[in-house]
Every structure is written in structure tokens, then in C-alpha cells.
Amino acid sequence: xxxxxxxxxxxxxxxxxxxxxxxxxxxxxxxxxxxxxxxxxxxxxxxxxxxxxxxxxxxxxxxxxxxxxxxxxxxxxxxxxxxxxxxxxxxxxxxxxxxxxxxxxxxxxxxxxxxxxxxxxxxxxxxxxxxxxxxxxxxxxxxxxxxxxxxxxxxxxxxxxxxxxxxxxxxxxxxxxxxxxxxxxxxxxxxxxxxxxxxxxxxxxxxxxxxxxxxxxxxxxxxxxxxxxxxxx
Amino acid sequence: xxxxxxxxxxxxxxxxxxxxxxxxxxxxxxxxxxxxxxxxxxxxxxxxxxxxxxxxxxxxxxxxxxxxxxxxxxxxxxxxxxxxxxxxxxxxxxxxxxxxxxxxxxxxxxxxxxxxxxxxxxxxxxxxxxxxxxxxxxxxxxxxxxxxxxxxxxxxxxxxxxxxxxxxxxxxxxxxxxxxxxxxxxxxxxxxxxxxxxxxxxxxxx
Numbered sequence: 001x002x003x004x005x006x007x008x009x010x011x012x013x014x015x016x017x018x019x020x021x022x023x024x025x026x027x028x029x030x031x032x033x034x035x036x037x038x039x040x041x042x043x044x045x046x047x048x049x050x051x052x053x054x055x056x057x058x059x060x061x062x063x064x065x066x067x068x069x070x071x072x073x074x075x076x077x078x079x080x081x082x083x084x085x086x087x088x089x090x091x092x093x094x095x096x097x098x099x100x101x102x103x104x105x106x107x108x109x110x111x112x113x114x115x116x117x118x119x120x121x122x123x124x125x126x127x128x129x130x131x132x133x134x135x136x137x138x139x140x141x142x143x144x145x146x147x148x149x150x151x152x153x154x155x156x157x158x159x160x161x162x163x164x165x166x167x168x169x170x171x172x173x174x175x176x177x178x179x180x181x182x183x184x185x186x187x188x189x190x191x192x193x194x195x196x197x198x199x200x201x202x203x204x205x206x207x208x209x210x211x212x213x214x215x216x217x218x219x220x221x222x223x224x225x226x227x228x229x230x231x232x233x
Numbered sequence: 234x235x236x237x238x239x240x241x242x243x244x245x246x247x248x249x250x251x252x253x254x255x256x257x258x259x260x261x262x263x264x265x266x267x268x269x270x271x272x273x274x275x276x277x278x279x280x281x282x283x284x285x286x287x288x289x290x291x292x293x294x295x296x297x298x299x300x301x302x303x304x305x306x307x308x309x310x311x312x313x314x315x316x317x318x319x320x321x322x323x324x325x326x327x328x329x330x331x332x333x334x335x336x337x338x339x340x341x342x343x344x345x346x347x348x349x350x351x352x353x354x355x356x357x358x359x360x361x362x363x364x365x366x367x368x369x370x371x372x373x374x375x376x377x378x379x380x381x382x383x384x385x386x387x388x389x390x391x392x393x394x395x396x397x398x399x400x401x402x403x404x405x406x407x408x409x410x411x412x413x414x415x416x417x418x419x420x421x422x423x424x425x426x427x428x429x430x431x432x433x434x435x436x437x438x439x
Contacts, residue, residue: 061252069245073252080256084263091267094274186366 013135020143025112040148048137055133155189157182286347286356291319307428309334368410
């Protein structure tokens with residue numbers, strides 16, 4: 001079965017090696033501001049923009065920057081982009097920037113982005129790097145949005161809470177309360193709860209992933225493939 | 234040998250220099266472009282807080298009419314405290330002090346305090362708190378309306394002995410589970426009123 005190489009990259013980045021759920025990279029912001037869908041989605045979007053811009057520029061400058069100083073160059077570029085994103089957020093989504101606070105500037109030290117730039121963009125052509133950044137960012141965004149949605153449902157019993165932060169005042173009415181009498185689960189709203197829900201998401205992803213493999217291996221004594229083998233940085 | 238090393242160093246340093254210059258330029262340019270809008274947003278956010286504790290009618294540009302003071306003993310913070318002055322036709326109707334800081338159970342609780350010209354409290358609001366959820370966070374107006382109990386109070390109502398919790402012999406209701414934070418807030422609001430009373434002329438002159 002031969003598929004378009006772009007599709008292969010997309011499936012790999014979003015599912016097979018999802019930065020948050022498989023590589024377990026860049027988890028600090030992911031756990032800190034994922035108690036609602038809107039926050040998770042917004043931070044995911046900011047991260048997507050940062051990884052995209054960094055991958056493209058690192059790839060474009062790959063012949064100019066010698067190997068020895070590649071990492072400092074990546075960090076410089078990433079920090080510049082993140083600062084600009086942070087300024088834009090403050091100018092156009094002020095309330096959102098207050099809620100996300102330090103975690104947008106912290107994208108500048110997100111090891112997931114630095115890893116993409118160092119491992120892929122620095123030795124690939126611009127078009128491929130753009131797609132790689134897009135797919136990796138999308139994988140991170142989807143993981144954050146899923147985590148945010150789950151934590152919001154369990155922690156507050158709502159959907160699309162505080163939508164006005166991202167979509168403007170008129171979206172304020174989008175919030176859906178699943179059960180008006182639901183008291184909310186305090187633990188899930190805390191960072192510790194984020195770990196539990198993330199753990200469940202990782203387990204769910206692996207269960208879906210290994211279902212097919214396990215069937216294929218039935219009868220054999222082989223262990224299930226270890227997709228968790230990548231050491232977290 | 235040395236020359237080769239030097240050449241390598243330059244080959245490594247020049248790209249970094251170029252990237253640093255480009256990056257800084259891009260950041261500076263974006264800042265120029267957005268700085269005005271950001272300042273507007275910050276001002277609007279600050280005014281939103283001010284409006285919650287200054288219901289009196291005023292016609293001056295309160296954001297421009299401000300002084301910065303420093304009074305750790307009375308206002309609870311080492312840092313600067315901004316005093317916004319609300320005036321109607323040039324005459325003072327009230328001031329807003331921000332931040333007045335209470336020493337909460339889990340760290341400082343910055344408050345915004347509105348005081349009418351005659352020394353009556355117009356309102357107290359919590360700006361930010363990290364109190365224990367379900368317990369100390371009752372001081373937050375989002376969780377309970379306890380803090381609205383300050384509105385209308387002054388140094389005369391109650392007099393100084395009364396600025397305590399009812400269980401300590403004072404005039405203020407408590408919040409179960411939040412005694413530490415509540416005591417701290419009552420105390421700092423009291424001293425803020427004293428500070429205003431003692432420095433009224435200084436705080437309100439141009």
C-alpha cells in the first residue's frame with residue numbers, strides 16, 4: 001500500500017509519534033493551562049504557530065548556520081517568534097493572554113519545537129519542513145484540545161467555557177452546561193488531575209494503536225510493541 | 234592552524250549575529266506596531282477593575298489622574314500602590330487604591346479598594362487569590378458575596394474595636410474555613426482607611 005508521503009508524515013506526527021501523547025515532550029504548559037478546552041486550544045494554536053515559523057526559518061537558513069551553533073540559532077529564532085506571538089496575543093486577545101500568562105513566553109523553551117527544528121528542519125527542504133511543523137503542531141494542538149475538553153467536562157461539567165476569551169464577546173453564550181447541578185471535580189481542575197487525564201489519554205491512544213497489532217500477534221508469544229520506548233526529554 | 238580556528242569561529246559567529254539582528258529587528262518592529270494597542274488594552278483592563286469599586290459618578294479621566302504612593306504598614310505591600318482620583322467638576326468624589334495587599338493563608342491577596350471622599354468604603358474586590366478551593370477562596374467575589382459586606386463601612390462604622398470578626402468581638406461576619414484570609418483582609422482594609430484618613434490632603438492634591 002503506497003500512500004502520498006505527506007499523508008505518511010501527517011499520520012506519523014499526529015498519531016504514531018504524537019509529541020504530547022507518545023514523545024511526552026513539552027508537557028509543562030500542556031498540564032498547566034489545559035483545564036478548559038479554550039485554554040488548551042489557544043495554547044495549542046500558539047505552539048503550532050511557533051513550531052511552524054521556527055521549522056520554516058531553520059530550514060531556509062540551514063546552509064548558512066554551521067552545525068556547532070545550530071541549537072543557539074534555533075533558540076534565538078524560536079524566542080523571537082514567541083515574543084511576537086505573545087505581543088500579538090496581548091494586543092488582540094488581552095483577556096486570553098492574562099489567562100495563559102507565563103505559558104506563552106514559555107513556548108520559547110518547548111523542547112518539542114527545538115527537537116523538530118534540530119532533527120528535521122535543519123536537514124530538510126523548506127516545503128517538507130513546513131509540512132512537518134504543521135503536522136507536529138497539529139498533533140500537539142489536538143492532544144491539548146482533547147485534554148482540555150475532558151478536564152473541562154469532568155472538572156466543571158461544561159463545554160466551551162470562557163469561549164469569549166478567544167472568539168470575542170458574542171461567543172460568550174456558547175458555553176453549554178452538561179448538568180446544572182454538577183458540583184465539579186476539584187481534582188481534575190488541579191495540575192495533578194491533568195496528569196491523571198493525560199495518563200488516561202495516553203492509555204487510550206495506545207489501546208487503539210495496539211488493538212490491531214495484538215490481533216495480528218494472537219497465538220504468538222510476542223509482547224506488544226513498545227511505542228513508549230522514546231525516552232522523554 | 235590558528236588562522237583556521239579563527240575562520241571557523243567567524244563562520245559560526247556571523248550567522249548567529251545575523252539571526253540575532255534579524256530577530257531583534259522583527260521583535261522591535263512588532264512591538265512598535267502593537268504597543269499602542271497593548272497599552273489601550275492594559276488601561277481598559279485596569280479601568281474595568283476600578284469601575285467595580287467606584288460606583289460614584291465622576292467626569293475626569295481617572296486613569297490619568299493618579300498618584301503612586303508607598304506605605305507598607307498600611308497598605309500591606311512593599312511595592313508601589315496607585316491611587317486613582319475620581320472627580321466631578323474638579324471636586325474629589327473618591328479614590329481607588331490598587332493594590333492593597335492582605336496577607337492571606339496561601340500568600341498575598343491583592344485587593345482593589347474604593348473609598349468615597351468622606352471616607353466611606355465604596356467597594357473592595359479581590360484581584361487575584363490562591364486560597365484553598367472551597368475554603369479560603371470564599372473571599373473572592375466570584376465564589377461568595379462576603380466581600381461586599383465592606384461596602385458602606387467607614388472608620389466610624391464600626392469604630393476601631395469593631396474592625397474584627399464577630400467571633401473576635403468585632404462587627405464582621407466570618408467565612409467558615411477562611412478565618413486567616415478573612416482576618417487579614419479586614420485588617421488591611423481597616424489600615425487602608427486609616428491611611429486615607431491621615432493622608433487625604435496628600436492623596437488628593439494635584
